[in-house]
Amino acid sequence: MADEIAGLRHAIHREPEIGLDLPKTQAKVLAALDGLPLEISTGRALSSVTAVLRGGRPGPVVLLRGDMDALPVTEETQLPYASTVPGVMHACGHDTHTAMLAGAARLLSARQAELPGTVIFMFQPGEEGYAGARLMIDEGVLDAAGERPAAAYALHVSSQKLSCGTFSTRPGTMLAAADRIMVTVHGRGGHASMPHRAADPIPVACEMVTALQTLVTRKFDVFDPVVITVGSFHAGTTDNVIPDEARFLATTRSFSRESRSALAELVPRLIGDIARGHGLTAEAIYAGEYPVTVNDAAEAGFAAETIAAVFGPERSELAEFPITGAEDFSFVLEQVPGAFVMLGACPPGTEPLTAPTNHSAMATFDDAALADGTALYAELALRRLARG
Ligand SMILES: [Zn+2]
Ligand SMILES: [Zn+2]
Numbered sequence: 001m002a003d004e005i006a007g008l009r010h011a012i013h014r015e016p017e018i019g020l021d022l023p024k025t026q027a028k029v030l031a032a033l034d035g036l037p038l039e040i041s042t043g044r045a046l047s048s049v050t051a052v053l054r055g056g057r058p059g060p061v062v063l064l065r066g067d068m069d070a071l072p073v074t075e076e077t078q079l080p081y082a083s084t085v086p087g088v089m090h091a092c093g094h095d096t097h098t099a100m101l102a103g104a105a106r107l108l109s110a111r112q113a114e115l116p117g118t119v120i121f122m123f124q125p126g127e128e129g130y131a132g133a134r135l136m137i138d139e140g141v142l143d144a145a146g147e148r149p150a151a152a153y154a155l156h157v158s159s160q161k162l163s164c165g166t167f168s169t170r171p172g173t174m175l176a177a178a179d180r181i182m183v184t185v186h187g188r189g190g191h192a193s194m195p196h197r198a199a200d201p202i203p204v205a206c207e208m209v210t211a212l213q214t215l216v217t218r219k220f221d222v223f224d225p226v227v228i229t230v231g232s233f234h235a236g237t238t239d240n241v242i243p244d245e246a247r248f249l250a251t252t253r254s255f256s257r258e259s260r261s262a263l264a265e266l267v268p269r270l271i272g273d274i275a276r277g278h279g280l281t282a283e284a285i286y287a288g289e290y291p292v293t294v295n296d297a298a299e300a301g302f303a304a305e306t307i308a309a310v311f312g313p314e315r316s317e318l319a320e321f322p323i324t325g326a327e328d329f330s331f332v333l334e335q336v337p338g339a340f341v342m343l344g345a346c347p348p349g350t351e352p353l354t355a356p357t358n359h360s361a362m363a364t365f366d367d368a369a370l371a372d373g374t375a376l377y378a379e380l381a382l383r384r385l386a387r388g
Contacts, residue, residue, distance in 0.1 A: 001103055002371040008032050009099035009370060010081035016070030016088045016095070020046035020126040020135065025068045025098065029123050032102040036109040038121070041144070048136050049123035050144045053108055055115025059388060060150035062381045063120040063142070063336065065329060066101030067094045067127035067154075076361040092358045093157035093345060093365040098123060100155065100370055104377035117385035118145040122332075129289070133328035142335060151299050152338035153380045154329045155373050159363040160355040162317070162344025165372055167307045169341045170319040171297035176227070176253035177260045178326030182285040183208065183271055185246045192240040202235050204278045205246035208271055209233070212250065215270055220259055227253040227324055228267075253324045255292055264288070293330040296337035302387075303339040303380060310379050311372060325358075341376070345369035 008028065015024045026047040033040060038051040075082045075089040083089045105121050122141050126132025142148060162168055185205045190198025212228045220226045228250055235246030252267070254260045268284040275282035307316035319342070329340055345365035346352045356362035 005099045005103040005370045005374055006367045008102055009095050012095040012098055013081050013090045014084050016083050016085055016090045018070055018088055020130050020132055022047045022068055022125045033105055037112055043139055046125045046132055046135050048125055050141050051105055051121040052145050053119045055117050056113035057116040059117025059385045061118045061145045061147055062384045063122055063149040063152040064377050064381055065122040065154040066097035067124045068098045069094055069125050069128055071128055073361050077364050091363045096157050096365050100373040100377055103374035107378040108381055119381045120144050127328055131328050134331045137331055149336045151384050152332050152336040154340050155343055157343050157345040157365050159365055160357050161352050163352050164344050164346050164366050164369055166315055166317055166344040167341055168317040168319045169300050169303050169339055171295055171300040173255050173292055173322045174295045174340045175293035175323045175325055175327045176255055177292040178289045179252045180287045180289055181250040181267055183248050185275055185282045187280050189244040190242045192242055198242040199280055200242045201246040204280050208274050211270055211274060219266055224256050224259050226259050255322060290326040290328050291330045293327045293340055294333055295339045299337050300339040303341050306379050306383050343369055343373050
């Protein structure tokens with residue numbers, strides 16, 4: 001099936017779509033599932049596909065998730081199947097997840113009669129900042145089989161760090177929580193030569209940016225890390241005009257409930273206090289995005305055992321640290337015990353430690369990982385159902 005899976009992956013890769021509305025990707029998934037003994041439903045608020053496979057024998061429900069969306073990146077890989085859509089690229093490898101999950105649906109469908117339980121295939125749009133998983137939960141994906149899943153698993157490819165074909169997971173915290181801070185500093189514009197007659201928002205906003213870094217080191221335990229990065233900063237039009245306002249956006253990453261709620265409290269307070277200290281005002285909106293992705297210890301152990309049994313122990317790596325990236329699979333794992341597993345897909349000839357990262361315009365994911373990822377999805381479901 002490897003060629004078939006790669007073919008589907010390339011077709012999705014050529015026509016990437018962003019966000020919650022992925023009609024072309026959805027059509028390709030539906031075509032790939034056509035003829036299989038699945039109960040298929042599609043989303044209302046998003047172009048999701050939920051497919052339920054009822055085995056011939058009684059047993060529990062297992063959910064497998066693959067995300068389908070691309071990123072606003074202009075592809076520079078020169079691959080033969082590179083994106084044909086300017087400014088849009090499958091730079092996070094979600095095209096591989098979709099193709100592997102469709103492949104697993106085909107594999108497991110062939111064993112429907114002997115399957116002791118039910119599998120839900122969750123094809124999810126909008127992972128990259130649109131909380132598509134939460135919307136699918138709202139629309140009932142966790143109840144699609146009529147009973148809650150006993151376990152849920154997601155795979156994610158990595159273009160770097162892991163060598164191709166190596167799987168990695170860990171018990172407990174797997175990925176960070178990600179939140180967004182939107183700040184507007186309100187000053188009063190004027191002539192740049194007479195700043196005392198204006199209220200300059202730029203130096204005040206700059207002070208906020210550096211103070212946020214001090215906040216990280218003075219208010220948080222080093223053993224419960226926090227990241228704050230200001231990724232967007234805008235003010236003014238030219239050198240001799242003081243603008244009315246300055247705006248910046250920041251992302252925060254945290255790994256515990258305590259740190260996450262401390263950020264939500266301390267960041268807006270610090271912003272407001274700095275503005276007030278200079279006689280200005282500021283708005284700081286702290287918007288919650290994705291919670292911490294927490295692997296169930298038993299399910300992560302089961303996933304690692306399955307990887308070792310199917311591919312050999314050298315292919316199963318225990319991740320030493322969580323990842324500072326975030327995932328909306330966290331919303332599923334808040335309700336269902338499960339595990340998020342990384343799969344190395346670094347192409348041959350590239351060094352895992354220096355290869356372009358996921359989200360890079362140069363990120364490449366080797367087709368050689370597809371068959372193994374498909375097999376793992378299927379084996380996780382088969383073996384977990386068999387355990388009851
Ligand atoms: Zn991503
Ligand atoms: Zn991703």
